[in-house]
Amino acid sequence: MINRRNLLVGGALSGAALAVTATPALNALAGGPPGTPGGHHGHGPGHGPKPKPKPSGTPPTGGPFRVLMPLPPVAAPIRTRGGVDHYSFPIVQTTAELLPGVRTPVLSYGGRFIGPTIRARAGRPVSVEYRNQLGVPANVHLHGGHVAPEHDGHPMDVIKPGKSRVYEYPNRQRGTTLWYHDHSHHTEAEHVFRGLHGFYLIDDPQERHLRLPEGQYDVPIMLRESRFDEKGNLYFDPFDFDRPVVLVNGRSQPYFPVAARRYRLRLLNASTHGTLTLRLDGLPMVQVGSDGGLLPKPVRLTELTLGPAERADVVVDFSKRRVGSKVVLEEARGPVLRFDVTREARDNSRVPDTLRSLPPMPKSTVNREVVLSTDFNTIESLINGKLWDPNRIDATIRHGATETWRITNVDTDFGGVNHTFHLHLVQFRVLDRNGRPPAPNERGLKDTVFIAPGDSVRVQATFSGFLGRYVYHCHMLEHSAYGMMAQMQIVR
Ligand SMILES: [Cu+2]
Structure with missing residues (x-):
């Protein structure tokens, strides 16, 4: 691990020249990647190095619902x-x-x-x-x-x-x-x-009149996949695609006492690779916000999928369950968090039928194609057929321009490779997914969008506020580390 880490860091330090060729070099130096860089079920082209053995033995997770879910403390300015x-x-x-x-x-x-x-x-x-x-x-x-x-x-x-x-x-x-x-x-x-x-939360005084749950009833929850060895050390392998433990605010299967009233849960998938699919024991999750803030209207969900880096603010009304009830948040891997309804509480909060109106979308003057792909022979992750090169500008954008980007994931081989596309600087609107209107909870402002194998998603954004160089990339960070990243320059 230490060796690989030093090699990875060495790659970053050597800068531009190496960055272009870093992936194969890095693979060779690191002893080679075990398998394909993204397929949950893929087995690669068959001539790659052998998979690195995963830790054997059971990590000391302590069993379900024995520890309290902590809240990351809010920092005070110095x-x-x-x-x-x-x-x-x-x-x-x-x-x-x-x-x-x-x-x-x-x-x-x-x-x-x-x-x-x-x-x-x-x-x-x-x-x-x-x-x-x-x-x-x-x-x-x-x-x-x-x-x-x-x-x-x-x-x-x-x-x-x-x-x-x-x-x-x-x-x-x-x-x-x-x-x-x-x-x-x-x-x-x-x-x-x-x-x-x-977490970095922006409170907006303009939204207080909505009376969404706030204060102690506004709870940030970071979910992220992990793997531990039998001693409880975090085990990192960039080609580990089925990490079994979902940490919830940094704990494995914690519980969290709640009052029988509405809560705003700010769910973040901070996984580097894994997509999370969540259900709440039959209780509806009313999604009110996504990456870029409030949705136009609340969206009632029984199941919520979050790709890496995506966020969903959901309101859950625990008064639908009696005091003494337990409500388990389940991920596809199994139960991840238990809410224990422990007390009655006053509730002046609500979820209005409309939350905000989004700014009108100007007409796009530029259309761009962004193709996400994996080269299964070299194990390189590519955008428009190219590896990341910090010395190359992939898109030159006029300041103030509105553009439509179509992002296509062509990785349908070997069981398919998921990607999530993230644009820096802007919040975008999802126009359509495979030619059909986006899901209701993708109709707000977003900075990250999940692109399943074979999917083609069009997004629209206005690039204003700053000039200069920003990246866009797959937010499966193992993919961006292996080249699925490109650069835009905002110019006058
Ligand atoms: Cu990716």
Whole structure:
């Protein structure tokens, strides 16, 4: 693991030239990848190296529903000056109790497996200093944030060991559930897997009149797949596609006491690879928000699928169950979280029939095609047939232009490879999926969209606010690490 990690980091440090050829080089150096880079059921072309053995033995998860689901603490600004809230966190290796009684080595923002939650307010800027105390480069991307390129955590723009860096976030966007995570090229998947992630919530005073549940009834929940060895260490292999443990706010199968009333649950899939499909024991999940904030109208769901990096704010009314009831959130892998209805409580919240109107979409002046594919011979992940090259601009976009992008996943071989497409800088609208209108819960603003094998999804966005270079990529971070990333330049 250490060797592979050093090699991965070496790749990032060697910069541009290596980045183009890094994937095969890296594979050879690392002893080769076991199998295909994305198929849940795929077996690859058959001539690849043997799979790396997975840890044998059972990790000490402690059994279901024995530990409380923690809430990642909300950070307090270290100072507030000129209407800007300033924060400062180390990026540091530490241990965390992910499994009961076990200290697992993790990477962290601010000393916690799930970094401190930043609660920002729409229109009020935030600045965060990160001090890199790891022995390797790292950085920070505010996922879904509308920020200047120098503050976006470009994959080649890293914080060197021992250095620090201030990121500025203007928060000129509507209220929503964002998150922050590492984006250092070649190491992003492992860094995020080992804990470089946290919530960044934007509260919007304009939304208070809606009376959605708030305060202690507004609960961020980070779900993410993991694999542990029998000692309780996190086991990372970029070609591990069926990680069995879903951590919920950093715990395996926790419980969470709730009152018999409405809650707003901010669900985030922070997995580096896995898609999550969730059901709540027959209780409806009323989705009110997605990546870019509130949906136009609430959407009642019995099942919710979240690709990596997608968010869904859902309102659940636990008054539908008697005090003493238990309500289990199930993922396709099994039960992941139990809500225990423990008490009555007053409830002045509601879910209005309309939540907001989205800004009108100007006419698109440019159409682009984005094809996501995997080369099963070289195990390279590609956009429009090309590997990531930080010295290449793949799309030059005029500032203020509205464009329509059609993203197609052509990976239907070997059982199919899922992808999730993420555009930096903007929130987009999903126009259609395979020529049909998007699902009701994809009709808000989004920054990440799930693209199943064979799917073709058209999205529309207006590229304004900042000039400069941003990336777009697959948010299965094992794929972006292996080349499925490209670059746009916003020009005057
Ligand atoms: Cu992908």
